[in-house]
């Protein structure tokens with residue numbers, strides 16, 4: 001069947017809300033490590049997908065899944081070792097006092113649950129997020145996800161603060177702007193009678209364009225929220241699980257201890273597992289008021305998968321790999337910046353990087369059109385990357401954690417060729 005026929009069938013049956021990547025959508029049929037293959041057998045270097053965290057179809061993860069699926073799958077209303085083992089292993093990767101975990105299936109469910117806990121323990125409704133944040137699909141999260149655009153109005157209880165744009169404001173300016181933005185938001189929420197339930201923040205600021213530095217960037221903002229009685233919720237759905245390299249979780253880079261942490265995408269190497277990790281006093285209060293049951297969240301198969309992913313990260317030294325290869329990646333990207341005017345800035349930590357494209361280096365004018373062409377040209381060249389930032393002008397590089405130095409060379413050579421090819425504005 002042709003791709004055109006499949007696209008038409010897909011649109012007919014799935015409706016118009018779904019989006020495909022690329023002008024020529026990709027039909028992928030197989031994956032291994034940081035490599036995927038399309039239906040014609042063409043290989044692509046995957047520098048984009050963080051969900052297959054320890055590599056596409058890792059055999060140990062597949063085996064753990066198959067073994068438990070062949071034995072039994074139930075849910076958390078029955079006793080099972082797997083969920084307790086996995087919970088203990090997962091919370092052990094967090095600094096004290098983040099010592100309890102509740103399981104969900106998606107990052108959205110984890111964020112939704114975090115909002116419920118924060119509101120329950122603070123008695124307040126107000127939520128603070130960054131300018132181009134995305135936190136998930138539920139009604140409560142669409143109202144706090146400005147990146148969904150004007151068709152999804154933000155709630156009256158939501159305040160948006162500017163992204164800490166270190167490229168344009170400088171390191172100190174970005175930190176100051178974020179802190180001031182949150183202080184203003186706190187005052188505004190209090191004046192409107194909503195109070196402050198939480199500052200929900202991805203500390204890599206990925207959808208805002210990846211602002212990883214300076215270290216300590218969100219600290220002033222977090223202090224301002226806590227001074228107003230609100231909680232700090234770190235959304236690690238994209239950024240966490242060994243990807244930062246120097247630490248397991250992105251918030252740790254900043255020397256911060258969140259009240260609640262939400263997890264998702266990479267936990268199951270493609271299998272849907274997500275979680276809320278919390279300081280126990282918050283769950284104590286929440287659990288006294290209400291009960292929690294998530295039919296699929298924390299089932300024995302998911303728990304076996306999550307445990308296998310943690311094993312692979314440890315056995316294959318993937319956190320250290322993220323640190324070492326991530327540093328090589330940023331150095332190589334800086335090399336590109338020296339050769340190509342279009343590169344305004346290179347940012348990132350571990351295996352999360354952004355290359356900000358501009359049409360005018362002096363004015364730092366975002367060039368979203370060029371980024372879109374670059375993403376398409378790279379796909380044709382056999383390399384997958386994405387884009388991010390409010391103007392979608394940053395190339396988003398977020399590969400599986402097994403990405404190697406040879407993969408960096410291949411990626412950067414392709415970036416180099418495509419930047420030369422797209423030297424003229426569209």
Ligand SMILES: Cc1ncc(COP(=O)(O)O)c(C=O)c1O
Pocket residue numbers: 105106107108109111134135136137202235237238264265274
């Ligand atoms: C930062 C962040 N939080 C939450 C979510 C929602 O996760 P899920 O799609 O698993 O519901 C996403 C998904 O893109 C995300 O990037």
